[in-house]
Amino acid sequence: MYGKKRKSIMKLIPPDKKRCQAEILDGSFMTLGPRKWIRCTNKPTVVITEKKVPEKETKKGSMALCKDCLKGAYERFGWNYFTVKSI
Numbered sequence: 009m010y011g012k013k014r015k016s017i018m019k020l021i022p023p024d025k026k027r028c029q030a031e032i033l034d035g036s037f038m039t040l041g042p043r044k045w046i047r048c049t050n051k052p053t054v055v056i057t058e059k060k061v062p063e064k065e066t067k068k069g070s071m072a073l074c075k076d077c078l079k080g081a082y083e084r085f086g087w088n089y090f091t092v093k094s095i
């Protein structure tokens with residue numbers, strides 16, 4: 009489950025600098041039942057790039073994120089998972 013989610017959000021190459029590329033869950037963490045993934049509509053402020061090439065892939069994942077989603081990405085992947093570059 010965790011691996012699946014990670015792929016879906018890290019696979020967008022090249023980064024779209026006009027729109028945040030994170031997919032966020034609709035609803036809150038308290039929502040019961042299935043929640044759907046929607047793409048964030050904010051303007052991105054940074055581009056993050058994976059430090060390591062994931063298994064079974066040949067390119068490093070890279071994506072544009074807004075401030076809020078960057079925070080979410082840190083919470084999800086930790087501080088050592090990717091590098092951050094301001095746009």
Ligand SMILES: [Zn+2]
Nearest residue numbers: 028048074077
């Ligand atoms: Zn966002």
